[in-house]
Amino acid sequence: MAGTVEPIRVIPYERRFERDLVEICWRTGLMGETLEGTGRFEDRKLFALRFVLQFPRTWPDTCWVAVRGEAGRERAVGYIVGTVDAKAQARAAKSFFGWRWRILLRLYALTWWRHPESFRQSRSFGGSRAREIWADPEYRETDYPACLHMNLLPDCQGQGAGTRLMAALIEELRRRGVPGLHLGTSDRNVKAVPFYKKMGFRLVRETEGEFWKGAPAHGLDFALKL
Ligand SMILES: CC(C)(COP(=O)(O)OP(=O)(O)OC[C@H]1O[C@@H](n2cnc3c(N)ncnc32)[C@H](O)[C@@H]1OP(=O)(O)O)[C@@H](O)C(=O)NCCC(=O)NCCS
Numbered sequence: 001m002a003g004t005v006e007p008i009r010v011i012p013y014e015r016r017f018e019r020d021l022v023e024i025c026w027r028t029g030l031m032g033e034t035l036e037g038t039g040r041f042e043d044r045k046l047f048a049l050r051f052v053l054q055f056p057r058t059w060p061d062t063c064w065v066a067v068r069g070e071a072g073r074e075r076a077v078g079y080i081v082g083t084v085d086a087k088a089q090a091r092a093a094k095s096f097f098g099w100r101w102r103i104l105l106r107l108y109a110l111t112w113w114r115h116p117e118s119f120r121q122s123r124s125f126g127g128s129r130a131r132e133i134w135a136d137p138e139y140r141e142t143d144y145p146a147c148l149h150m151n152l153l154p155d156c157q158g159q160g161a162g163t164r165l166m167a168a169l170i171e172e173l174r175r176r177g178v179p180g181l182h183l184g185t186s187d188r189n190v191k192a193v194p195f196y197k198k199m200g201f202r203l204v205r206e207t208e209g210e211f212w213k214g215a216p217a218h219g220l221d222f223a224l225k226l
Helices: 014-030 042-052 054-058 086-094 096-114 117-123 162-176 192-198
Strands: 009-012 061-068 077-084 146-152 180-186 201-214 215-225
Touching: 009 086, 009 162, 014 042, 014 054, 014 061, 014 077, 014 146, 014 192, 042 054, 042 096, 054 077, 054 086, 077 086, 077 117, 077 162, 086 096, 086 146, 096 201, 146 162
Parallel strands: 146 180
Antiparallel strands: 009 061, 061 077, 077 146, 180 215, 201 215
16 A cells, blocks of 8 residues: 555565575675675675575574565565574585585676676685684583574664564574574674664674775674573
């Protein structure tokens, strides 16, 4: 109906939402801001393959989407993707036969000629920073084995959808008896940091780093006991 804003619903992830995830990821993936107009990572699918798609493709049962639109024809406007086994995720992300071959295939079969700038950046980037909080003896892997990523399109933020996405994941993790959950963000994610604190997460580690060239940021690791 003209003039009315469709309500946002939270529903379990389905593969039909993958395209929406690619778009959301790209429009919010530069530490909470859009990559549009920055000249970074013009190959959107490659960007999503690196940072998000491994979760819904491997662990769809711990992924949810915030959607708008009528049932069966919804469009995803946000997501939370997680896994109960972050260590396995990190291993698969690094392993050629686990997840990396998909990224390399895309990079060399398509990105290098279609998006030469993305190709150059992806090669110099060298993979996401190790965010294995269990490398720190104080935060044992067994305490916080699950991890997550979440993003909402700008016009869908600040309306409680993030809270509902987080509640869906936490409820499922508790149902499975998972003891804790962690995530990595940065001090430049100015919306995410207060959000995670409000959700009860505790800051457990700060690291200096550079997410991308020319984008210095303190890495922040948050953890939540369930
Ligand atoms: C971070 C994010 C997931 C939060 O989801 P959201 O739907 O916007 O958050 P909610 O509306 O559920 O807000 C819950 C609480 O979080 C805090 N919060 C949310 N947005 C905030 C903002 N912009 N500034 C300060 N606090 C904020 C508030 O405490 C809020 O509670 P309140 O409304 O009672 O004050 C969402 O804003 C987002 O996707 N941001 C851009 C992408 C991003 O940074 N993702 C995280 C990457 S690590």
